Amino acid sequence: MGGFAVLEARPVTGVAERWPALLVPGYTGSKEDFIAILQTLAQAGRRVFAMDLRGQFETPGPEDPSAYTCAALGADVDVVATAVGDGEPVHLLGHSFGGLVTRETVLDGTAKLASYTLMSSGPGGIVGPREHAGRTMLADLPTLGVERLWTDRLEPEAIRAGVPDDIVAFLRRRLLANSVTGLLTMGRAVLDSTDRVDELCQTGLSTLVLYGEHDDGWPPTLQAEMADRLDCDCVVVPGAAHSPAVEAPETTAAALTRFWNAAESAILHR
Template sequence: MGTDPVSHFIQVRDGLRLHARLHGEPDDRRLPVVCLPGLSRTAEDFDRLARHLAAEGRRVLALDYRGRGLSAWDPEPRNYDLQVESNDIADVLTALGITRATFVGTSRGGLHIMLLGALRPAFLAAAVLNDIGPVIDPAGLTRIKGYIGKAPPLPDWDATLAALKRIGAGHFTDLDEAEWRAYAELTFQEKDGRIVGRYDPGLMVNLAAMDLDKVPELWPQFDGLAALPLLVVRGANSDLLSPATAAIMLARHPGAALVTVAGQGHAPLLRDAPTIDRIAAFVARQDGQAGQVG
């Protein structure tokens, strides 16, 4: 297979068909890596990181949650819920024979890691939390709530790139034109002659109902990761994971390490070589632990 990904489609417990990308081959000497994307993001966000890890001889799974990427849309938008998705993750891992892995979670994916630590800890050997913590900054949530599921279809890629820059240029200050174009292609897709998001707009239903003044803090769930090796990645311009929260995370988890990605906001794209190298080195250090993938 080399480093080219292979798509797998798995029917989960309620019958919905989900998509996962698998890179690399099984190797009993190396723990697999499971990559969980952000709220409206897809498995392809991890493509550059996954190819790097697979080239080192490691199996990597990246998941499209229901309603995102190549996974089926749910006819009931309220099922775009952390608990439902957590069950989906467990179903996909079981179907693909993954019993234990290092998890990399971007934003919502990091919330899933914390929930798995509380509900299904046997899956977790180590964790990378990408720009997410137990306290979510309301400013970032307000910004996300303002555009998820609300963007109209766009006529062409030039208009799409301009729209993405309007939303993100203040958060991603170091991207060149080629990187902006790659970011746009990971965020949008062409469908019926128009450019649209790569997710079901129904994602906005639960988000719209969220009271931003009552978002719970997840310190107990974060503390449940205390026995695991932990790497925290934070965008220097992030409006979702504050420096203060990141500092408390390191204080409460003395074995944790922090990587700050300059020039990027929420969430770091995990496409630059220094960040990929740091994650790859962290992943490699976990290989003494038991783990396998079918």
């Protein structure tokens, strides 16, 4: 879609009676992070799209750091959201770093939006254990390179965590397909982004904060505080950590469908 790799799920009836949704992945992620929820979401009567950001996996990107700032990536998402909507409002979701990117779309874009979901994201740069891991990765990446980073560190971690062999193979293929310039620039943005929650409060857009009860990215308490500041709905997914769409797909899909349907109803009955 316009040079961006996307996955699309449609209702099995072929009839989309509700407004579409666009799902945006996090740092080192891709559209495949949403596979477990795509068809379930579509069964509620809408087309659901998941995209790669520029420089991620199957979407190529230039060796120009300016292409990978949150503002530039948010503008990319704005273009894709406009195409996905095709005149209709779009439910926009950003996971983790995707939340930092999509808030740029919400604040500075022109796409017609029906709602906004921050999934496992935060008000600014990431903190806690993932911050330390991110800074270590950024320090080592220029000297080690992506392949050695995978072989020496990330692959052993995945194997110790019990990740199945076919998923390990996919994760390797995906990481090696990423733009190194993109990894470095986006990695800095994950760590150093400023807080724009007060600006989001001014949009009036129906918003949901959703995260796993054991999130090891932005602390759950920080995400709950962000929801309070936004005065918006907040859903804590039992048993999930940083990737609710993978770790608790049915619960996550149900929460999103409820929120999207309510947002549509509120708009249509104004």
